[in-house]
Amino acid sequence: MEAFFSTPGTSDSITFKIKEDIRNAKKHIYCAVCYWDDEDICDAIITSKAQLKKLVLNNGLPSTGVLDKLTKNSINMVFLGTSSHPYSNMHHKFIIIDDILWIGSFNFTLNAKERNYESMIRLEVVKKKESINKVIDTYKKEFNRIWRLGEYLKDVVQVGKGTCNSCKKVVANPFEHYLIDIIYSEGNLSDIVFFCSENITLYPSAESVFKCSVCGSNNAIISGNIKHIEELSNEYETIIDYRNYGATVCSKCFLDGNYR
Known part of the structure; x- marks a missing residue:
């Protein structure tokens, strides 16, 4: 050193x-x-x-x-x-x-x-x-x-300004500004999508504090959903099974890739 x-x-x-x-x-x-x-x-x-x-x-x-x-x-x-x-x-x-x-x-x-x-x-x-x-x-x-x-x-915030491409407001805290959907398809991570939450009522609100389901800390909740999409087949038809859960991970676990 x-x-x-x-x-x-x-x-x-x-x-x-x-x-x-x-x-x-x-x-x-x-x-x-x-x-x-x-x-x-x-x-x-x-x-x-x-x-x-x-x-x-x-x-x-x-x-x-x-x-x-x-x-x-x-x-x-x-x-x-x-x-x-x-x-x-x-x-x-x-x-x-x-x-x-x-x-x-x-x-x-x-x-x-x-x-x-x-x-x-x-x-x-x-x-x-x-x-x-x-x-x-x-x-x-x-x-x-x-x-x-x-x-x-990079696709939702204006480079050089830090403003939301959708509502044009400054994004000081992206975890409060955006609704985040974590999407799994057939058990594998498929996509992570950030939606501008302006004019969207969030339940629970971004101000609510919960224990992270991964690390157990009391960090602010990520407002969004964890979605599982699977294709189920039987002898008659193919069915798309769509399950949706409220996301309860903190920002640290989210950025570490610990979503479930």
């Missing part, structure tokens, strides 16, 4: 070392960062030989040369948060490069590099260091959660 700091007037050791790790990446780069206008790390990710590159960015991120470059080079990106009131920033600042995790206060910006007082910690998977390895695994799970949510929202 190593600690790095940036101070106005000193050389930028954080960007230098992150770029070095990116250049050496072979498997994956998973990055979640709130603000980004420094093209150095952007260029390093684009030219990296890593097999998989995924970025979770903030909807409040201004349109910059970085976004243009990432888009032009087909880097996989999703966006969370909003750019207007009520604000909800995707405020993470971490990057996972193969078995290395960088966490701290450092956005990928010129201000962070040249003007601000910032800190980052670099953790690397090491044999017999179970506590460090557990931290890195926990961040990988969190990245997968927010990536999955970004994938769900």
Whole structure:
């Protein structure tokens, strides 16, 4: 484990070392960062030989040369948060490069590099260091959660604004704004659909709190349904069996893929 700091007037050791790790990446780069206008790390990710590159960015991120470059080079990106009131920033600042995790206060910006007082910690998977390895695994799970949510929202939320494509309102909390249907067909997960709940009466309401049926916590309920569709046949006819249950999973279990 190593600690790095940036101070106005000193050389930028954080960007230098992150770029070095990116250049050496072979498997994956998973990055979640709130603000980004420094093209150095952007260029390093684009030219990296890593097999998989995924970025979770903030909807409040201004349109910059970085976004243009990432888009032009087909880097996989999703966006969370909003750019207007009520604000909800995707405020993470971490990057996972193969078995290395960088966490701290450092956005990928010129201000962070040249003007601000910032800190980052670099953790690397090491044999017999179970506590460090557990931290890195926990961040990988969190990245997968927010990536999955970004994938769900990309067709229903306006990128760059964080507003609902249907009602045009700001989506500060997608689990309150949308009715979520989790659909199984013949026992297999078939689809997950987000419906704008504006002008729809929800039973129970989004304000109700229940125990999650998966983890048992008292997190707010996901408003929606778990639907099972099966085709049943007998000697006379084929019947579509359609079963519908109220969803009682919390947002964490939902994003972990624990729906039932």
